[in-house]
Amino acid sequence: MTTQSPFPELKPFETPPRLPSMESLMAALPHHDFAKQENSKTKARNFPSFPMESTKPPAPASPPTVKKPLPAPPRASTAPPSPSRKQTPTAPMPTPMASVISAAMDDDTPPATDDDLRRALEPVVESSLERVLYAPDKGLHTYLEPMLRSTVRRAIAEQIDAAVQFRSTGTVDRLGWRLKALMTSRSYDEVVFRSTRRYQVEEAYLLRREDYSLVSFASHDPARHASEKRVEGTVKKLVRRLTDDEGNLRKAFDYADDQVAIIRQGKHTLLVALVRGRSNALVRADLDYVLRQAEDRFGERLEDETDAFLHVLQPILEGCLLIQSPAPPS
Incomplete structure (x- = not known):
């Protein structure tokens, strides 16, 4: 039974329902059939192969929980462990020239000085000088020594008639060379030149x-x-x-x-x-x-x-x- 409200724009007031009787409560209770229960125990139960459709939306799948593996036992080593440092592959040591260039390109580092340039150029200049001065076939001495010898010889030839580097020979040696010159029909100077192993x-x-x-x-x-x-x-x-x-x-x-x-x-x-x-x-x-x-x-x-x-x-x-x-x- 509903009562009319003096205000039509409002919803009508509803009267609360009455309490049910004892008969209606007893009729609402489920009736248990023991005979059917005994028959259902003897029969094989057939479960559906597919889930029943439901109107409720499926619950979001939770991510599978991954169990953390147990850490491997540390190997015995003589060096003390350094947990803060990570083991990274060792990079080749940069050359002095590459280190100077990288330092100049880095904005955080101060500008390169003359000492940095000298340290970078020192190995290059040193190797070049070793190749120029001490090479066995193309060294600087192969050009300087002949030039100096030629210059000194020409200067000596222009100033004096002859240069004597040896002392005078003994009487026995001179007598033997003269006898050899008479027997071979050669001049004395030629015999002396050959005997002393000269070249010209x-x-x-x-x-x-x-x-x-x-x-x-x-x-x-x-x-x-x-x-x-x-x-x-x-x-x-x-x-x-x-x-x-x-x-x-x-x-x-x-x-x-x-x-x-x-x-x-x-x-x-x-x-x-x-x-x-x-x-x-x-x-x-x-x-x-x-x-x-x-x-x-x-x-x-x-x-x-x-x-x-x-x-x-x-x-x-x-x-x-x-x-x-x-x-x-x-």
Whole structure:
């Protein structure tokens, strides 16, 4: 039963329902059937294979809980543990130049100083100097020593007639050398030169590499030094013996009695020196210096077929004639 409110815009008041009777309460209780329960125990229960549909939304799936594995037992080590530091692969040690550059690029670090630049350039300069000064084949001494020897020889030759480095020989030695000169039909000076194992460059010839033609020459003999025709026969003999049977250029060969032809090869020319006596490494180094002097001055022009360099290069080749051992004893 509802009562009307004097205000129609409000909802009507509802009267509370009455209390149920005892009969209605008893009728509402479920009735238990024991006979059906006994029959249901004997029958096999069939459970549905799929869940029943429900109108309730499914509950959100909770993430599976992952159990933390037990930590491995620490290995026994002699070094004390350092838990704060992480083990990272060791990077290669940077070079001084790379460290200076990285420090200059970092805004937090102060600007590089002159000492930093010196420390960065020191290994580079040191290695370069070692390569220039102490290289066995291309060191600075291979250029300075021949140049100094050539300069000193020319200065001595211009100031004095002869330089004597030995004391005078004894009477017995001089008598033996004179007897040997009489028996071999040689001069006394020649016997002394051979007996004391002297060496001296007597002639030098500068040839082109392409056709072995003569560029210039120098000789101890004044008549041969002034005439090209007198050395033509010698040049032809040397050209025929420059190469071996396989066509390779020789380094040295015996030319005549007590004379050895030494061949030095340059970029554009060949220098052939006739050395009397036994030569050594100093002689070859001095010949290389004279060859560099000629090629550095004229370069590729030496390959041209011309006689313009015949007398121009003679003063340079005369430096080869000063290559000799110390003066023999008197």
